[in-house]
Amino acid sequence: MEKNNDAALEMINNLSSYMNTQLHSYFDSKLLRLQSPELLGLLITHFKKWEIESIILKLEEIDELVVLPAMPTFDLVRCLNIILDNAFEAASISTEKKINVRIKVESTYLLFEIKNSFAKNIDLESLSTRKRFSTKGNGRGQGLHILQEFIRREKDAYFEMEVTPQNMFRVLLTLPLQNKNV
Numbered sequence: 001m002e003k004n005n006d007a008a009l010e011m012i013n014n015l016s017s018y019m020n021t022q023l024h025s026y027f028d029s030k031l032l033r034l035q036s037p038e039l040l041g042l043l044i045t046h047f048k049k050w051e052i053e054s055i056i057l058k059l060e061e062i063d064e065l066v067v068l069p070a071m072p073t074f075d076l077v078r079c080l081n082i083i084l085d086n087a088f089e090a091a092s093i094s095t096e097k098k099i100n101v102r103i104k105v106e107s108t109y110l111l112f113e114i115k116n117s118f119a120k121n122i123d124l125e126s127l128s129t130r131k132r133f134s135t136k137g138n139g140r141g142q143g144l145h146i147l148q149e150f151i152r153r154e155k156d157a158y159f160e161m162e163v164t165p166q167n168m169f170r171v172l173l174t175l176p177l178q179n180k181n182v
Helices: 002-021 037-052 073-092 143-153
Strands: 056-062 098-106 109-116 158-163 169-176
Touching (some): 037 056, 073 098, 073 143, 073 169
Antiparallel strands (some): 098 109, 158 169
């Protein structure tokens, strides 16, 4: 029993040390407002990848998230991962290399907004959500179709894409939150 306690304490100390040294810059008060290990893990994984590629991250706004979206957590993580991967791919080949993240709770909805720099003009019509359509070839680049399929299954969920006046590509994912009374 004592060995188990020692092993558990060692694991906690190692995790604490890792968080304080390797992840410290991401654990500001904004991110801790999420209160979701799944979302926090997903975001930190992407932020670390962006940091390695010298992409400038701006956390515009992170609201406290006490209730998760009604969407199953696995589907939520998959949807956000598609958006974050797309933002990374576009920003990494752009001149400015910027990604802005905003997570906002409005009434009974979660708004997840990503704005990223990109290398060339984007024709929104060419960003197809059609099944098996890809501009990347070899079965790659079907994320928008997959995202659309997840969103279609969720009542009152939607996403939109646009190029902002500041010449940033913007994706806004809007998801209903779980009913607190259930």
